[in-house]
Amino acid sequence: MEATRPERPDERELIEALRSGDRAAFATLVDELSPGLLRLAMAHVPSRAIAEEVVQDTWLGVINGIDRFEGRSSLRTWIYRILLNNARSRGVREKRVLPFSYFRRRAEEGSDGDIGLDPDRFQGRGGDAPGGWARPPVEWASPEERIASNEARDVMLRAIAALPPRQREVITMRDIQGLSSLEVRNALDVSETNQRVLLHRARSKVRAALEEYFESEEVPA
Amino acid sequence: MTQSDVIELSCRDLVAVVTDYLEGQIAAVERHAIEDHLGDCPGCDEYVRQMRLTIAGLRGLASDDAMFPQTRDELMRVFSELRPAPSA
Numbered sequence: 001m002e003a004t005r006p007e008r009p010d011e012r013e014l015i016e017a018l019r020s021g022d023r024a025a026f027a028t029l030v031d032e033l034s035p036g037l038l039r040l041a042m043a044h045v046p047s048r049a050i051a052e053e054v055v056q057d058t059w060l061g062v063i064n065g066i067d068r069f070e071g072r073s074s075l076r077t078w079i080y081r082i083l084l085n086n087a088r089s090r091g092v093r094e095k096r097v098l099p100f101s102y103f104r105r106r107a108e109e110g111s112d113g114d115i116g117l118d119p120d121r122f123q124g125r126g127g128d129a130p131g132g133w134a135r136p137p138v139e140w141a142s143p144e145e146r147i148a149s150n151e152a153r154d155v156m157l158r159a160i161a162a163l164p165p166r167q168r169e170v171i172t173m174r175d176i177q178g179l180s181s182l183e184v185r186n187a188l189d190v191s192e193t194n195q196r197v198l199l200h201r202a203r204s205k206v207r208a209a210l211e212e213y214f215e216s217e218e219v220p221a
Numbered sequence: 222m223t224q225s226d227v228i229e230l231s232c233r234d235l236v237a238v239v240t241d242y243l244e245g246q247i248a249a250v251e252r253h254a255i256e257d258h259l260g261d262c263p264g265c266d267e268y269v270r271q272m273r274l275t276i277a278g279l280r281g282l283a284s285d286d287a288m289f290p291q292t293r294d295e296l297m298r299v300f301s302e303l304r305p306a307p308s309a
Contacts, residue, residue: 021304027297034288052292059296063303115237122233131231136264137271147278156278175279181244192246200240207275 011075018066030059033076036177037083043160043168044091054090058083073186080179080187084169091165116204140214152213159209163202170195171202230258235265239272 017025034055041051041058061082069078123134146152160168169188173179179187185195235258241247242255259266287293 018304021301021306023297023301023306026300026304030293030296031287034293035284035286038286038288039282039284052289055288056292056296060299063300115233116239117236122231122236129231131233133232133262133264136232137267139267140271140274143271143274144277147274148281152278153282156275156282171279175276176282176284178280178283196240196244196246199244203240203272203275203279204236206279207271210275210278211271 012071015066015069015071015075018062026063033079034059037079039176040080040083040169040172041087041090043172044087044165050090051087054083054086057086061086074183077183077186080173080183084187088165114201116201117208137211138215140211141217143214146214146217147210152210155209155213156206159206160202163205166190167198167202167205170198171206174199175203230254232258232262232265232268235259235262236268239269243269243272243276 014025014029018029037055037058038048038051041054042048045051045054058079062079065082069075073081121133121135123130123132127134140146160171163171166188170184170190173184173187174181181192181195181199184190185192188195190198235242235255238247238251238255242252247255259269288296
């Protein structure tokens with residue numbers, strides 16, 4: 001088992017500062033982590049206001065629990081774990097109503113050997129090149145600009161909202177917030193392989209949603 | 222290089238391992254097989270490009286959405302109450 005070391009050399013000092021009531025240290029940490037915590041909370045609860053409460057509860061948990069924090073994971077990982085616990089239990093209570101994503105999720109979870117793309121995109125055994133493309137991806141037009149558009153953002157956010165919860169957590173932490181795979185493994189208690197499978201499925205589905213968006217848009221010739 | 226050193230990789234295989242490849246979690250021999258395949262296959266090359274674009278797009282969703290100021294003020298108040306600083 002790989003040891004989890006605090007990522008920052010000054011982390012011990014930061015923990016001491018929090019324990020001894022250093023307001024500036026607490027405020028800095030709150031300002032640094034809260035945007036990411038809010039984003040992750042929103043992956044579980046139906047509104048921004050509830051996400052805000054989840055984040056607030058998380059910080060209360062930090063204030064109350066910092067004396068018991070033993071430094072076996074990094075401080076950031078520990079805070080993420082508290083957030084995830086809060087967000088998951090809150091998410092269960094405030095069950096979102098998303099019939100569309102429910103059906104989609106069921107369809108996805110039922111398919112084993114899921115490689116992240118519709119099997120019809122590939123040639124079957126009878127084809128010229130079994131396992132080769134039957135319908136290859138088409139080049140996206142001006143992708144760099146369009147991927148940053150509000151429409152593309154909506155497409156990505158909707159695709160993420162429709163993911164099974166674990167996939168949603170992994171892609172939010174890894175790709176949106178830029179946490180390392182080690183941090184995600186520690187916060188979610190999953191193996192490296194499992195983390196990568198979840199990430200793969202999640203990214204593949206977001207790509208597929210973007211593909212649909214890019215192909216449906218009329219591009220001026 | 223003998224015949225058995227060559228890994229036959231289909232487009233479907235490549236799509237299945239694209240995340241291992243992008244994460245650098247793949248043995249050198251497999252990486253070479255993937256890179257050879259990408260050199261010959263415009264479809265897979267485009268697929269990998271789209272995965273990279275997707276990751277870049279996701280990064281762009283990072284929010285700098287801060288907490289509501291009143292929540293933050295309340296938190297700071299609670300912090301001072303529960304963790305009084307040594308009297309200065």
